[in-house]
Amino acid sequence: MSFFFKKILDTKKNGYIVKIIKKITLLKKLYYLIKAEIIKKITLQYPPYNRRFHNDLIKPSWDPIRYSTIALAINSILRDKIQGSFAEFGVFRGETSKFIHLLAPGKRLYLFDTFEGFPEEYLEDKNEAKRFKNTKLEIVKKNIGDLNNVIIRKGIFPETTKGLETEKFSFVYIDADLYISILDGLRFFYPRISQGGYLFIHDYNNPQESNAGVLRAVREFMADKEEKILEIPDILGSIVFRKI
Ligand SMILES: C[S@@+](CC[C@H](N)C(=O)[O-])C[C@H]1O[C@@H](n2cnc3c(N)ncnc32)[C@H](O)[C@@H]1O
Structure with missing residues (x-):
């Protein structure tokens, strides 16, 4: 060829x-x-909680990972009938409280905050004194809307927990930023969470927040506890654990 x-x-x-x-x-x-x-x-079929809720509230929110994780936790609590009230410590204007209450309107929800900003004596950096002052009870109530089952405890935590010594919790959301507040929150809630109950803490992986106060307090408190924390890739680095 x-x-x-x-x-x-x-x-x-x-x-x-x-x-x-x-x-x-x-x-x-x-x-x-x-x-x-x-x-x-x-x-x-996913998510197991209300799909419209997911599309209308969670997806357009500023932190869908945080809110869908909370929604899944609340869904499990209701499905598995885990006993105990709900609580949020660090409420500010009630944006997250509204969300939590919408998902479980039948659960008693305690809200703890000064509603006047951080307690000054708890601040390591006095420049933080101006933060979170832009709120008041009326704004919080208006934001939440349906106030059935919502109990507001205004003042400095843990003074505001008086009378709740025997209360049990199935869902706790701590978003109080400061080292002392986080430690106080863990000391109060940890022994009162039911088996299988959830405890969330915001800002763990946010070193800019209050000189990494959350990380320091959580590590110190959880060092001798059986539960292992799970870090969540939400915007400000939350953590969660379930009580054993
Ligand atoms: C980051 S904001 C809460 C934001 C809210 N969780 C949200 O999602 O919109 C922190 C709040 O913690 C409150 N706080 C911190 N330590 C406190 C304490 N020991 N007692 C009462 N309130 C406290 C502050 O007043 C502030 O409103």
């Missing part, structure tokens, strides 16, 4: 190979597309 004909045949052969590769790539793309559609259909 002359060199000229051999060249033509080789070019044709290469052309076929290229065509076959292109077809395989196309088929692969189609396969992944169909697979993704099937997965979407299957996961339509």
Whole structure:
């Protein structure tokens, strides 16, 4: 065979190979597309809590990871009938309180805050004194809306826990930023959380917040406890654990 004909045949052969590769790539793309559609259909059952809630409140929120983690926890508490009240320590204007209460309106929800900003004597850095002053009880009440089962404890924590010594909790959300406040929160709530109950703490992986006060307090308090904390990749680095 002359060199000229051999060249033509080789070019044709290469052309076929290229065509076959292109077809395989196309088929692969189609396969992944169909697979993704099937997965979407299957996961339509997810999340286990109200889907409209997920689409209307969680997805458009500023921190969907934080709020969907909270929603899943509350869903488990209700599903598994874990006994005990709910609590949020560090409420500010009640944005998260509203969310928690909407998910479990039948659970008693205690809200602890000065509603006047940080207690000055708890501050390591006096420049923080101005933060979180922009609130008042009326704003919180208006934000939450339905106040059935909501008990507001205004003042400096833990003084505001008086009378709750025998109370049990199934969901606790601590978002109080300061080293002493977090430690006080853990000291009060930890022994009162029911088995399987959840404790969340905001700002653990947020070293800018109050000189890493949350991280220091949590590490110190949890050092001799059986529970292991789980770090959440939400915006300000929350943690959660379930009581053993
Ligand atoms: C980060 S804000 C809470 C934000 C709220 N959880 C939210 O999601 O919108 C922190 C709050 O903790 C409160 N706080 C911190 N230590 C406190 C203490 N020992 N007693 C009462 N309130 C405290 C402050 O007044 C402030 O409103």
